[in-house]
Amino acid sequence: DIQMTQSPSSLSASVGDRVTITCRASQGISNNLAWFQQKPGKAPKSLIYAASNLESGVPSKFSGSGSGTDFTLTISSLQPEDFATYYCQQYSTYPWTFGQGTTVDIK
Amino acid sequence: EVQLLESGGGLVQPGGSLRLSCAASGFTFSTYAMSWVRQAPGKGLEWVSSISGSGVGTYYADSVKGRFTISRDNSKYTLLLQMNSLRAEDTATYYCAKKRNVGYYPPDHWGQGTLVTVSS
Numbered sequence: 001d002i003q004m005t006q007s008p009s010s011l012s013a014s015v016g017d018r019v020t021i022t023c024r025a026s027q028g029i030s031n032n033l034a035w036f037q038q039k040p041g042k043a044p045k046s047l048i049y050a051a052s053n054l055e056s057g058v059p060s061k062f063s064g065s066g067s068g069t070d071f072t073l074t075i076s077s078l079q080p081e082d083f084a085t086y087y088c089q090q091y092s093t094y095p096w097t098f099g100q101g102t103t104v105d106i107k
Numbered sequence: 108e109v110q111l112l113e114s115g116g117g118l119v120q121p122g123g124s125l126r127l128s129c130a131a132s133g134f135t136f137s138t139y140a141m142s143w144v145r146q147a148p149g150k151g152l153e154w155v156s157s158i159s160g161s162g163v164g165t166y167y168a169d170s171v172k173g174r175f176t177i178s179r180d181n182s183k184y185t186l187l188l189q190m191n192s193l194r195a196e197d198t199a200t201y202y203c204a205k206k207r208n209v210g211y212y213p214p215d216h217w218g219q220g221t222l223v224t225v226s227s
Contacts, residue, residue, distance in 0.1 A: 032211050032213075034213035034214075036152070038152075042219075043202055043217040043218060043219050043220055044144075044152065044202070044214075044217050045217070046207075046213070046214060046215045046216070046217070049207055049212060049213050049215070050212075055215060087151065087152055089152070089154075089213055091211060091212065091213045092211065094157065094166045095154055095166070095168050095169070096142075096154035096157070096213075097154065098151055098152040098153065098154070099151075100151050101151045101152075
């Protein structure tokens with residue numbers, strides 16, 4: 001199975017900060033990488049697919065990059081509604097696997 | 108508008124069975140592969156199973172293989188998950204998710220989830 005490792009596991013940031021989360025795959029997955037946002041008690045929300053493509057309706061402050069084994073999610077200017085847990089996921093091969101999550105909270 | 112509505116969760120004893128349903132609307136159901144993803148309380152996301160649009164192709168996590176069966180009724184726009192021989196570690200919120208497109212794509216829409224609790 002492909003292991004997905006996110007870092008950091010959690011971070012504290014202020015409104016307006018630029019935030020970067022990294023995700024590393026244990027083997028190459030091309031660009032078959034998605035990012036999801038989840039708020040407490042809610043279902044995940046799809047943000048990015050194919051490493052860098054924004055889902056419809058997702059604001060442009062979110063961006064993704066990477067290919068192969070190393071990927072990043074960047075939030076350009078953190079807003080109150082962005083405080084949540086973020087997960088990466090590889091869909092290159094079954095079993096699909098997720099990173100352990102990165103919780104972004106208020107400093 | 109795509110909508111996914113799970114049902115069928117509840118409290119079940121270890122060794123018992125439960126069947127989850129996901130009612131889909133707002134898209135041509137038979138075109139898209141569907142998946143179940145679960146989340147144990149306070150834990151991360153775990154993929155459980157996926158099924159192709161036709162229902163011919165099915166895939167399972169090792170943790171549920173041989174105990175869970177995914178299926179779909181395209182005429183009723185419904186995704187199913189039959190869960191047998193349930194264990195305490197199956198306790199989780201189960202989400203159904205629609206695959207974004209044919210080919211190598213992740214989910215793009217998620218249901219609100221249904222909670223399954225396995226306990227005596």
